[in-house]
Amino acid sequence: MPDIAAITANQTVPKYSYNGLKRYHPGNSSLVGRSSYCDKSCPTSATLTWGETDSGGKGIFITNAASDWRGFYIYQNCCDDVPLPSDFEGRVQRGVDSTMLDGSSQILGTWFEFSWDSSGNAWGDVSLIRGCDGAVLIWDKDNGDSWMGFTQWILTGAPTGAYDMMNDGQWVLAASEKLGDSSDVNTVVRDWYIDKVGTDRVYVDDWHGNGAVMKSPTGRIATYWPDGRA
Template identity: 35%
Template sequence: MSRNIFITNLSGHDQEFEIHGWNNNQNVVVGPHQTFTINAPDGSSGAIIALHDGHEGEQAEITKNGWGGNDFIDLSNIVGAGGNMTVQQVNNPATRKGDPLFMQHLNDAWHRADAGTRQALELCVHRDNNDNVTRIDAIKDWPALENFVRTFADGKTYIGVGAWNGSPGNANDNNQSSAAQGNTDIQVTYNDGDATPPTSQSAASMQLQSIEPVQHDVSSAQVGGPGIILRNHRPVPQTYAFYNNYWNGDGTAGANFDNPDPIITVAGTDSLFVPLPESFKGRVQRGTLLPATWAEFQIAADNDGAAHGDISLQQGCDGAATVASTDGSGRFNGFQNDIVSGAPEAAVRYKADGTRALDTTVGNWNGGPNLAAIAWENEQVGQRRAYIVGGSGTDDVASANKCLAVDFY
């Protein structure tokens, strides 16, 4: 059996992780407020290590379904630190390992330290111009650093080398290797601030967190430049309409509802590449009728030249959709589960062709906002995965190669 390891970056910047044991031992960069999913078969072991300016830092060490059918997880700082990280079984905070405010506690201890302690740590504690600690070297190489870290993090993280090569190690370190009960998904959380996993997530939203970006075969899709890889997950052909905004400026856009260009048909369970000009800023939806799920995107943003996209349910929902990068960064967002067929009737509006869909949440066509649709979509998807009521809080997906993958389910 395979389980998932979720690597969530709660910080406001890209964070690179070194992966050992999974993901073909390839590093991943997780965007701000994004989650990267790793498939972890039973019996597999490995580590997820945060990198800071190329230096290894805090690491989550994981064995899936090990001795006794239990997961074994710990959080270690023996090779360094530069951020905050925790690891736990999903929805089981009792299994949490790591200090979610390690760097804050480190800085407090540093500023309280006497002159002798600071002098002894001068070469292994790296600071900015304000004397705040930005990174520490490998604790295993600096006995004085190990003693210092134990003053604020003893029992919260692996600090020393533990029981190894005949050494009994430190009892509090050894306790970090205790088993978590049973075999389930694992949550690794990184942040510059508090790395405590969000506790307000419902079971449904945690399930949505496990979606994995579809692996797009870019060569077979014959990508020729800027554009969209469009995938139809339904078993029959589907038509998709691209709408370029009438105008854009100052963070606003003139939505185009009546002039699709192009209109593309994709065969059942197939995909194709749709070339688009770099000036394209708009959306693609299934067919031309509302209500419909929108994949909103631009091909080349003014600030970084990259493609950016998200999923929106503001003009309705006629099925799940995801948007993903194709530049190898692993960024993706959206949802894959069917939220239309089981929705309460109060949230539903039928298209002109009789297709069942969820009603608009903004009310700028065919009446006011549908409050039942808003409530249902917040419960089943959440604002982080798709725009439900606009504003903010939905994760942006960027792809430096000016090409996004959009999947309709």
């Protein structure tokens, strides 16, 4: 299990403004314009992987710190593609097969967004723009104090208007923006996010958090997923 206290002890780590993630600002919560990477056929079924041996190459490392079994689902936003191509830009979400693979859209929840650029750098952020089903912490696998995200539980006690229901009936925190219209902000849940996790290391909407992106020069990002709802 990673030493989370040691990873988050450094409060002055480098941060970046969009850079490798190529975010629109302001704009929607996609990493980049869909037309730029969706001009190919998408898979018609999911690909199961239990991971592979770390040979020192670039990649994503996932630690499930929850008390329950969880799956982690990689999306290329308009389609998923595993193994990941060198220019992959997409996200990882927590969940379970019964809902994440039921054939319907599953965008509500916390997003770990990531990409690699042509130089092999990995870029990552944690976004609550599409909602929050729990915390996630991300860091440079080879420089453990370069990190983004949070670990605390924030799903309880939010005001009326801050919740939305997942496809399986569980209540999680709602998206802060209307899908496709970043100017339509749910200020109730957005302000809850700001109060609980701030904007320094998390995107709460497309209007805050400029600089909440991390970089891994070796292309390797580790992630830690505490208890959430899935």
